[in-house]
Amino acid sequence: MKIHSAKFIKGVIGSEGLPEPSRPTVAFFGRSNVGKSSVINSIVQRKDLAHSNSRAGRTTEINYFLVNDSWYIADLPGYGYAKLPETLRIKLGKYLSWYAADMRINLTWAVLVVDAEVGAKNSDRETFALLKEYGRKVLILANKSDKGKRNDVTKNIYAFKSEFPGAPVIRYSAKTGDGRNDLLDTLWPEY
Ligand SMILES: Nc1nc2c(ncn2[C@@H]2O[C@H](COP(=O)(O)OP(=O)(O)OP(=O)(O)O)[C@@H](O)[C@H]2O)c(=O)[nH]1
Ligand SMILES: [Mg+2]
Numbered sequence: 387m388k389i390h391s392a393k394f395i396k397g398v399i400g401s402e403g404l405p406e407p408s409r410p411t412v413a414f415f416g417r418s419n420v421g422k423s424s425v426i427n428s429i430v431q432r433k434d435l436a437h438s439n440s441r442a443g444r445t446t447e448i449n450y451f452l453v454n455d456s457w458y459i460a461d462l463p464g465y466g467y468a469k470l471p472e473t474l475r476i477k478l479g480k481y482l483s484w485y486a487a488d489m490r491i492n493l494t495w496a497v498l499v500v501d502a503e504v505g506a507k508n509s510d511r512e513t514f515a516l517l518k519e520y521g522r523k524v525l526i527l528a529n530k531s532d533k534g535k536r537n538d539v540t541k542n543i544y545a546f547k548s549e550f551p552g553a554p555v556i557r558y559s560a561k562t563g564d565g566r567n568d569l570l571d572t573l574w575p576e577y
Pocket of ligand 1: 420465
């Protein structure tokens with residue numbers, strides 16, 4: 387898989403204004419700060435296409451990117467940010483549920499980014515259950531595998547396989563690019 391172009395299309399707020407035309411889409415779900423935007427940057431090998439930062443819980447819109455002029459990547463707002471006020475947390479949960487459920491969105495894959503250093507949280511399990519409920523194809527991306535003790539990372543990745551039954555699990559690091567070929571071959575095998 388070779389990526390020859392990637393550009394920002396638009397930020398979607400609310401349930402209207404999805405980009406037209408509808409195209410095959412790979413969407414990135416995950417806790418705030420788990421590295422969704424960094425993973426997207428590592429895929430397209432651009433430093434700052436998707437906005438990544440250390441201030442968690444900021445992004446509330448869905449950022450759409452067009453890759454190779456043919457399919458979309460969607461960078462979703464992160465869930466599980468502890469400091470988010472309750473009302474916003476509920477709103478965000480509803481928003482992600484809508485996205486998972488709306489069949490106008492042609493999701494070829496929902497990539498659930500989890501933290502390989504700390505393991506899965508309840509919010510990750512809930513998001514997995516939500517995606518499965520709507521029949522979405524889910525891939526578990528164990529990001530930040532460059533961090534922490536090697537043994538702990540290996541144990542966590544092993545646990546992901548039983549915590550997220552039926553989903554492929556890929557060991558990844560947005561920082562080093564480890565796992566990139568594996569990920570691209572799984573997401574876009576036809577390229
Ligand atoms: N060591 C290491 N750090 C990473 C990795 N991926 C992301 N980070 C760091 O983690 C922090 C959060 O990364 P983001 O890409 O902004 O995370 P996000 O999931 O997009 O966060 P939200 O948009 O707030 O939901 C940044 O400081 C990144 O540099 C990784 O694979 N390894
Ligand atoms: Mg982000």
